[in-house]
Amino acid sequence: MSFCCGASMIGTKGTLTHYRTQVHNVPLLYCPVCQRIEVHYKVESEYEILAEYAHGDGESEIDFQDYVLEDDAEIFSNCVSVDSDNKMEAVRNQIDLSLDLLAVAKQMEDKRWQIELKRRLAVMSQKLEKLQSGNGRGA
Numbered sequence: 001m002s003f004c005c006g007a008s009m010i011g012t013k014g015t016l017t018h019y020r021t022q023v024h025n026v027p028l029l030y031c032p033v034c035q036r037i038e039v040h041y042k043v044e045s046e047y048e049i050l051a052e053y054a055h056g057d058g059e060s061e062i063d064f065q066d067y068v069l070e071d072d073a074e075i076f077s078n079c080v081s082v083d084s085d086n087k088m089e090a091v092r093n094q095i096d097l098s099l100d101l102l103a104v105a106k107q108m109e110d111k112r113w114q115i116e117l118k119r120r121l122a123v124m125s126q127k128l129e130k131l132q133s134g135n136g137r138g139a
């Protein structure tokens with residue numbers, strides 16, 4: 001659990017603004033005492049990448065949930081890690097699927113879909129990297 005001012009922070013979801021881009025449904029931690037809000041540490045790097053991409057594409061709003069297929073229960077649970085091998089496998093499958101779709105989107109010359117898929121790929125490769133680096137110890 002995260003603490004702030006000695007109080008435990010509350011998990012919630014909300015909209016954050018990155019420059020002019022609004023990102024909806026971002027998992028957040030909220031301190032009931034000083035009302036500080038921060039991006040949930042488990043999705044911090046994914047949020048940064050997604051916000052950067054969306055901002056770079058001149059997007060005015062996006063939905064975090066469309067890109068990061070993270071289980072809410074897992075994000076907000078206290079236990080550290082479950083099965084990182086299975087998680088890595090799942091992320092790899094999602095990357096494969098997105099690459100297939102990207103080929104389809106190119107064939108259809110659907111620019112908007114291509115942009116969305118590229119964003120999703122960026123978020124998922126970041127996630128895979130994180131899983132891989134966290135897996136090095138102990139094995």
Ligand SMILES: [Zn+2]
Pocket residue numbers: 004005031032033034035036
């Ligand atoms: Zn606080």
